Amino acid sequence: MKKNVVIRSGSLRMGGLERVLIEVLQNIDRNKFNLHLIIEDDCGEDNIFQRDIPEDLEYSFLKPKKLRDFTEYFKNRKKNIFYKMGYNLMMTVESIYTFYKLKRLLKNMGNIDVLVDYDTGASKYIDKLNVKKKIGWIHNSIPNLKRKESKIKRYGKRLDKYDHIVAICDEMKEEIESIYPFLRGRVSRIYNPFNFNRINSLSLDKSQCNKRDLEMLQERYYIGVSRLDTNQKDYDTLLKGYKRALEKGMKEKLYIVGDGPSKKEIKDKIEELGLKNSVYLLGQKKNPYIWIKNSLGFVHSSKFEGFGLVLVEAQILGKSVISSNCPVGPREILGNGEYGLIYKVGDFQELSEKFLEISNNESLRKSYEEKSKIRAKDFNSNGILREYENLIEGIN
Structure with missing residues (x-):
């Protein structure tokens, strides 16, 4: 029996992670899985890779472009204390909106066997999603991405809620296991695929x-x-x-x-x-x-x-x-x-x-x-x- 699999990622803008995602979607053996795609940000005309999604693959956006643009409006002006407060409020609104929409989408899809969080963007609430198994894919060096010690520690607590973690090179796998020893045995290395x-x-x-x-x-x-x-x-x-x-x-x-x-x-x-x-x-x-x-x-x-x-x-x-x-x-x-x-x-x-x-x-x-x-x-x-x-x- 085919597994029901959801792949979730951040956007379809021009970028390395997005190119790899499309490569996977176009070439993974779809006879093995019932595959669904969920993208967090609808970036409108900047959805460069949207046209490359296989025609028969169902996909959904979580966050409408208008909501994202409204948040960006505050972000670009946050040197002003008023706009900074507005930006912080909008970030909270976005997070709550995204979580509940994702939760509703997953419920409507039925029993989900595996959720692949392709950029760990759902790590804040991954443990609250009703799916059987959760895989987090890491595409960046954690110390350079998070920088502050408090953020690195908090990220580790979130990663611990995944059933399995994938690093995209051996050096990254070693880095993850060194920073978070409690993840050893749950981290594997899979290189990015190239056509x-x-x-x-x-x-x-x-x-x-x-x-x-x-x-x-x-x-x-x-x-x-x-x-x-x-x-x-x-x-x-x-x-x-x-x-x-x-x-x-x-x-x-x-x-x-x-x-x-x-x-x-x-x-x-x-x-x-x-x-x-x-x-x-x-x-x-x-x-x-x-x-x-x-x-x-x-x-x-x-x-x-x-x-x-x-x-x-x-x-x-x-x-x-x-x-x-x-x-x-x-x-x-x-x-x-x-x-x-x-x-x-x-x-x-x-x-x-x-x-x-x-x-x-x-x-x-x-x-x-x-x-x-x-x-x-x-x-x-x-x-x-x-x-x-x-x-x-x-x-x-």
Whole structure:
């Protein structure tokens, strides 16, 4: 008899977690499960991945866009004490509204065998939901995500209410078990799945490129793909390291694909460093793969990660990869330097040397390109999706 399974996640906006979710929904063996999808935030036109949900899969949003927008209105003005109070009130209203709507949806679905909380966004009230088994999926380094000791401790109490926890890399699994020893025996590692055929196909698709895009693709350039958010992404080191490499004779340009709240701050930094003719912010791209495919190499500068999906995507496309050695993910993906170049977080001098190594040493670059293809095979979706299925089938 097929299990009734609900997957709950936060949004369908452009992001790594969301891309992985769609990969799972499109390729998991639906003959084994009665599958339902619940998404917390309806982001309207920013539901980038909504069109990629399988047509025959039932899904629901918990929080209407108007409610979310009203909360954002207060959030953006919360330096004012009145708006801060309003924001705190709206956060409480949202939480209560979301909980009761989720509870009602689950009740209407009947007996739910497994709830997969794909971003642990329901952890506040997971123990109050009437489902048989609960799996929490963790996609980020906990100390960097929560930061304050009190929040880390509170998060652990919430995780203890799940029947099983999944970490997306070995380093993260070890981190979770070290911080929360009481979870040992309930944590497993399942890598994120990647659809090689889809990524390779999109890397050749120029249908969305205008004339200027096609001209830019002919240049020699490095590419970075990440959210423009300086809380997590280390753009200061990236831009300083790139500038130092230019000063030492490097000629390649730097393209950055992505959007986010720190766009103006990053643009100002580019101006300040005199890089406006060398660094280009390309904005959000539904298909970043053609830009990765045509690059000289992929560069990633982050303070912390959950895994680093884009590193694997660059490896699938046979690119040499340069990444900061941040927690967690990049070190594991790059085999501690065997499959790509890593540099200390915040060390722009070391980053500049990595740029120059790839730019000036063709044989080294080609060696890393071949190693990237070898390492990428460990992340093929077929075997990983079987791990998803085995976990859901085996939890009793």
